[in-house]
Amino acid sequence: MSYTDVVPLLLALEDQGPHRQELNARWESGQLGIYGVGYQAGPSLKDIVVHMHNEVNNTHPTNYNIIATLEGEIDDEVVILGNYRDAWTAGAGDPGSDSAALMEIVRAFGAVVQRGGGLDARFSLLAGMDMRPNWEWLRNRTVAYVDIMGAVMGSQFFAKASPLLASLVRDVTQQQPSVNQSVAGQTVLDSWGRSVVVGDGGDALSFMGDGIPMLTLGFGHDKAIDPAFHWHSAFDTVQWMDRFADPSWEYHVRAAQIWGLMAARHAGDPVLPFNMTEYVTVVRGIVDDVQDVIEGRHDGFFIGLEPLNQAVAQLYHAAIEFDAHVVHLRHPRVIQPRHPKFTALTTSIKNSSSISGPIWKRTQTPT
Structure with a gap:
């Protein structure tokens, strides 16, 4: 939609619902403030109705791969x-x-x-x-x-x-x-x-x-x-x-x-250019994020992550072994170097x- 069509819709949301400053940073990038748009999330008043007519030209073109x-x-x-x-x-x-x-x-x-x-x-x-x-x-x-x-x-x-x-x-x-x-x-x-x-x-x-x-x-x-x-x-x-x-x-x-x-x-x-240790680093970060969420709760709810932490530790040791084996395989005496x-x-x-x-x-x- 063009700005000309969008501005009236956004103006209808003024003073309705949370203001953009109460929402996340993505709401802060709007450039229509010069038209009086304050970027609020609504919902709008019940007596406001939008009538939209959408014309679509349906075709069946040939698609090539x-x-x-x-x-x-x-x-x-x-x-x-x-x-x-x-x-x-x-x-x-x-x-x-x-x-x-x-x-x-x-x-x-x-x-x-x-x-x-x-x-x-x-x-x-x-x-x-x-x-x-x-x-x-x-x-x-x-x-x-x-x-x-x-x-x-x-x-x-x-x-x-x-x-x-x-x-x-x-x-x-x-x-x-x-x-x-x-x-x-x-x-x-x-x-x-x-x-x-x-x-x-x-x-x-x-x-x-x-x-x-x-x-x-x-x-x-x-x-x-x-x-x-x-x-x-x-x-x-x-x-x-x-x-x-x-x-x-x-x-x-x-x-x-x-x-x-x-x-x-x-x-x-x-030898494929894979690095398993990096994978473990990402998994470890995800588990740590889950731990932070659990510790941030104040309702008595608790989930023990010890089995998951043990699994990540096992994955880490396996990844170290895997990457060391890859380094060994890439040695010129073990496998033919790049052709x-x-x-x-x-x-x-x-x-x-x-x-x-x-x-x-x-x-x-x-x-």
Whole structure:
């Protein structure tokens, strides 16, 4: 709805219910105070009735899944790079920047294949698709789903991932220079802040629900420093991206490089880049939060968490043993180090001539 339509509805709530200052911080960001809107939660007076007429044009268009595959030697272990095209309108930031990043990764992978290279380990699937029709096949073979959701909507890197993959995110972002060089030589990791939260939405959530490690990343919008991002509106256009969000298209390049390197690590490393100790840290934090809630009650209600604490301690010792075994497996004397094909792939992704700004504009449709 436009502001013109919304303002009368919000004004009808004045002096009705809690004021925004009594609610959480998300109520504080409204910008309609100049129209007298105080942002109260209601409910409104009983004699106020809203009549709404909604016209919907129902159509049945054909939907296409776009899938590319790169076969490795382990065909029952699949790594998926995914994004989906679901723009409400032009969608240059969401999700056009995702599609552009995927196209560039395909081009970088393809450059290696054309030179006779490829992946020496796992089967890779690169997809702009709805995963559900293929779910039974995917759930039995997928070792990781590496997703991008809003590759460039601003300048602030974010990552949502299964705890198993948090250390991989930090490792890869430490290798990539930050577009923002306000501090000379800083990496994406330096400017980002290391916080990897557990995934909470999008396609990746379906994989996580079935116990498949997932990772979602991108450059999100920070309203304090970035140009206004008109999410899900007709203003999310290539012109907006060109003029305001990413005029040099450097953030697009960096997003694709980070995404591609994470995918390459999954597909090409003989040992999957999992870290169990990080998982225990997250579980420990959740249990501690539950303990704080219990201790904060004053109604005599009590739940003993000792069995849960013991289980977490056992998990910790198992994780330490697991990670130590992984380190042992990665020793060159135990398992063959990364294949030259893998080195060629990561070089292709990192190389600025393989993923470069001008190419990106050919993957976006002007509006």
